[in-house]
Amino acid sequence: MERGLAEAGKLLQGLRSSFQSGDVASCQQHLGQLKIRMTQFPALPPLFQKTPTQKEELSLGREVLEYAVLLTVKKEDEAGFERQFLQLKPYYVDTRNSIPPSSREQLITGLNLLRLLVQNRISEFHTELELIPSAQHSSPFIRYAIELEQSLMEGAYQKVLNSRTNLPDQSYAFFVNLLLDTVRDEIAGCSEKAYDFLSLAEAKKMMLLKTDQEVADFAGMRDWDIKNGSIYFRKINEEAISKDIPSHQLITQTLGYARELERIV
């Protein structure tokens, strides 16, 4: 057991240095070996056995998985991130009383919150948020995610876009850039409803498109008309609503009433 721990510690050293130097392949290799080692430690979740080296085992396991999570961000692998994070989560939730907190905890939970935002899993976002002690809400990493969610809900999209310039950590860039597409769609959806028309230059600025051609393509995709340098949003046949009689619906409803009345009388 002791020896296994020492060897794993050595491997972790290797992982640290290759992570620092940004060597993804070597990180991957170290990780693979470490994970095999970790299967032999009985103090790790889900067993949580109280071995004499429990603390060392837990901190080692946690650090390995933290690197695994950060590595997936480097590789821009969303699904992998979710997998690794779920493995790491029990360490954060269940070992709070047995080992001192990790310095990377807030960074990584913040990243996870951001991932849930990008994937538009808002209810899970809030469930995760409840798990974070309120003392940590003021940490820049968590704060960032909370504020981002608020701006998204309110519709303050400019704030979302501006937040790209003051990232709390470089690793956040990956997810925030993914948000860009979501935000553009949102802005487009809102503009359709709120404006009668919009000049091309304004639209380009608002939707963060680079060239006029891109604007034209985007407008084509959304079925907008471009006339005299402005985009005209088609009001989705508002007039028609009152004139169309929903005959099918009316028939089913009336038949339903007839049937029910039959039963009463």
Place this chain on the structure above:
Amino acid sequence: MAREVEMADAEKDAAPSATAPATAATVQPEDPEKAALADLTGAVSLIERSVEQKEPRFVTRALRQTAAAKKKITPKVLRNFAHTFPKQLEVGSVLTQALQSEPSSTQADGVPSTKDSVLPEVEIYGYLVGLVFFIDQKKIDVAKTVANLAIKRIQTYNRRTLDSIAARVYFYFSLAYERSNELNTIRATLLGLHRTATLRHDEIGQETLLNLLLRNYLHYNLYEQAEKLRAKTQRPETSSNQQLSRYLYYQGRIQAIQLEYTDAKECLLQALRKAPQSAKGFRIACTKWATIVRLLLGEIPERTTFIQPGLREALKPYFELTNAVRIGNLELFHDAAEKYGAVFQTDKTSNLIVRLRHNVIRTGLRRINLSYSRISLKDVGLKLGLEGTVEDIESIVTKAIRDGGIDATVDHAKGFVQSKETGDIYSTVEPQSAFHSRISFCLNTHNEAVKAMRYPPGSHKGDLETEEKRRERQQQEQDLAKQLAEDDEDEF
């Protein structure tokens, strides 16, 4: 945490009013200790009778009597009570040993029991009395040992007549661990017990344990696990009202966190309706959550919600919050949120309140939209107290338009919001669909009523009975109704 406690307190307060006259009549008031002991032994004989006649009603009454006698129990009473158990059983010695630390303890003056055995129900009841006593005395460590031993004994029995007593033991077991802040250590035990209860069709045990487990998870904010457990567990049909209202409260909380506000509101209001008047703590907690959820749905709770007698003080923070949302004033909202931050923190609602900000903005926008036919974006920002650039405000307004919050158009080049004239609603299908939903509601009510009135076939034949028998039956029914009414009142 406070809620369960207050519920237990309410139980204490409510019970004496119903049973006190009865006990006072039978027992001489001269020695309260003797009276308490008499209450306990009375409860024991009730339990014995219940097991003999297979009539669970008596157990309920026994438990109610215990609740009434709870305040009168002293170490001496408990010691004497412990002596009534046969020597072979652990329960007597456990209680006596647990009392060793009591400074005021005197030697028991009762005659040691000569019986060889007692019913398992009575044995567990002995543990229960001890457990309740130690929790009341704030001797949590002792209570925990007693609880553990009791659970161990319960696990060796498989008797349906034991269920309701066992359920009480589970409840106090969990309460003891909650007081010492070690709830997470008993999760596995509770899960095991719940499994056993389900397999044995122990309905009251299932309900109680499910609620305890939900409470356990929610105590640590483990909403995900709680929801998974809740969704995958089948609740027994016949349920006691108080367990049901607890369950609904927990369910409402989970759904509120997961943004299913409509369902959450339904659950919380239902829980509130089912909770008895005396469970004040529970009703306060429920009202708090219901208020927030309704605000998040864009509804404004009536003023009467906050001025109910007894709840007024506790609900003040929520009242101010509601006021801020109603007016749509961000500044007022932030003030209230900050002023009562600590309260919201302990109520675990602070994250929900952060979400409310969005609603405040919406209400404010709606008011502006109604009162101005045209207003510049800059003024909108000023009126709402929104910080940020004109672009921010513009996108907030456009999002509100898209979500159907307000009916307006934005002129980007000139920077103003133009409200739309409200069109003729009778030219749309809107009235028709509103009418339809009302009609289907009425038809539904009618159908339900018809269903409820239906009698099983052939049921009238049994009615042919002699005059004498009928009188007897009526008498019995009256007794039963009276009993049930009492039970309903006091069970909490």
